[in-house]
Amino acid sequence: xxxxxxxxxxxxxxxxxxxxxxxxxxxxxxxxxxxxxxxxxxxxxxxxxxxxxxxxxxxxxxxxxxxxxxxxxxxxxxxxxxxxxxxxxxxxxxxxxxxxxxxxxxxxxxxxxxxxxxxxxxxxxxxxxxxxxxxxxxxxxxxxxxxxxxxxxxxxxxxxxxxxxxxxxxxxxxxxxxxxxxxxxxxxxxxxxxxxxxxxxxxxxxxxxxxxxxxxxxxx
Numbered sequence: 001x002x003x004x005x006x007x008x009x010x011x012x013x014x015x016x017x018x019x020x021x022x023x024x025x026x027x028x029x030x031x032x033x034x035x036x037x038x039x040x041x042x043x044x045x046x047x048x049x050x051x052x053x054x055x056x057x058x059x060x061x062x063x064x065x066x067x068x069x070x071x072x073x074x075x076x077x078x079x080x081x082x083x084x085x086x087x088x089x090x091x092x093x094x095x096x097x098x099x100x101x102x103x104x105x106x107x108x109x110x111x112x113x114x115x116x117x118x119x120x121x122x123x124x125x126x127x128x129x130x131x132x133x134x135x136x137x138x139x140x141x142x143x144x145x146x147x148x149x150x151x152x153x154x155x156x157x158x159x160x161x162x163x164x165x166x167x168x169x170x171x172x173x174x175x176x177x178x179x180x181x182x183x184x185x186x187x188x189x190x191x192x193x194x195x196x197x198x199x200x201x202x203x204x205x206x207x208x209x210x211x212x213x214x215x216x217x218x219x220x
Contacts, residue, residue: 124194
């Protein structure tokens with residue numbers, strides 16, 4: 001499989017089989033992703049891969065905190081106010097997702113249940129948290145994004161699916177306690193990873209991409 005094919009195949013999966021990815025395969029995927037470029041080669045990506053009983057315990061802790069009514073308290077400013085075309089793309093993405101699940105806009109309980117699936121990692125066997133030292137700021141965040149993309153594409157090569165999740169930075173307390181993440185490190189975002197549940201309606205959701213001529217300007 002070449003890079004172009006991996007890019008075409010990659011999509012966000014929100015229902016996984018419970019089958020764990022073999023440890024040797026995980027190590028191969030992460031080892032390859034570590035070749036990613038970073039600013040001045042600082043390699044700021046401290047990454048935690050959570051599986052098995054610890055993941056189950058963390059899921060329970062996160063759900064207990066969220067259902068208690070605690071407001072999100074991310075360590076990074078994630079309150080992005082989209083406008084114009086960006087808001088339109090966001091709305092179209094949400095519509096594609098909820099339509100695939102058969103959830104109408106007015107069904108608030110069903111939408112809330114779908115949102116909560118983020119902190120259940122969509123039943124994926126592996127949950128990944130991307131962290132960095134707080135002082136690295138935007139430069140570190142860019143590097144982590146590059147690393148995570150490399151990881152996602154490398155997973156596709158092995159028939160493994162993933163879902164990038166900004167939601168996994170919203171309740172850092174249980175995660176940092178469970179994984180002993182240092183105070184001076186922040187959780188930027190997370191990812192669920194595993195084998196796609198082929199028959200799940202949610203995985204049929206498709207989003208569009210803008211044209212090359214709209215988003216890429218060639219100058220000479």
